[in-house]
Amino acid sequence: MAPPLRLARTAVFAVVCLGLGVAAHVLGGASVPMPAMAAALALAFAAAYPLSGRERSFAAILPLLTGLQVILHLLFSLSHTASPHALTGHLHAGLVPDLGMLAAHGWAVGMTALWLARGEAALWALLRRLAVRLLVIRLPLLTPTPFSTPLCTTEPPMLRSAVLRHVVSGRGPPRVAAA
Template identity: 75%
Template sequence: MTPGLPFRLARTSVFAVVCLGLGVAAHAFGGGTVGAPAMGAALGLSLSAAFPLSGRERTVGTILPLLGGLQVVLHLLFSLAHTASPIAAMGHLHSGLVPGLGMLVAHGWAIGLTALWLARGEAVLWGLLRRLAVRLLIMLPSVVRVPFAAPCTTEPPVFRSAVLRHVVSGRGPPMVVETT
């Protein structure tokens, strides 16, 4: 079952907004600023990267590398678009394209937790859709009566094995064989 375009776009949009929100929040937490053009470019990049993977259920193994790669690209994009003065750039946790160890650890934790959160949301969404599909399939026969086979009005023939036809069934206790 392949989902329709509106469903895929909704899932892609949620992923892109979460990815963008994580990148902007981490950049702002580190002391940087993000302009509207950089946010627009980052949103478009996130949407275009997430859309091809929105046709099926995404697991942590799919979400984590995608989210991590996008966070690296967004970090570079926001760092290049950083419009602060050189004095304000010194207060930023990193003063260039290469982040410090603290920023790498913070990004790693944030990416890991966000990937787990998104994967859990995916599992809940797809589980709900499966339950709804089963419920609809259960309710469908009560709404539409389609006979799958003609009802049988005669008794079916009884099949007996030729070997068992000649077996004598001795009911009761076993016979005692006397030897004299």
């Protein structure tokens, strides 16, 4: 994969991961210092870069995002400058979260991983279609040789949601039953 596209995909993942961690921490009632955010962004970028060379599925995104959120939670919790007594009302006061916080983090990580996986699928479908279209445009320019193999010029199938694939439409007036 081209380095600019790989860096862009890595940057999107790192920013989404950082945004999720910071938003959860701020909604929990704490602040996040700028050095901690910079360190978290660098950490998320470094963790995501090795996996950005090919298409990632939900099964690859979920554990990476979960692990990074745990590390970011610890990093943000340890980066508070206030005393431990000032943080007693804060939801992220301890390093070990309570059950409600775990449920909120789990739900947010699951939904974000699903969102990123759908974006990955859409991006790769677009790139495949673009490659086929460029091949079709370039095909007449190539001079065929007697021993050349035919190139595949069919477009990949459109990805459709599994939920809507088998839905029967009930639009229109009801049928008149013959009596």
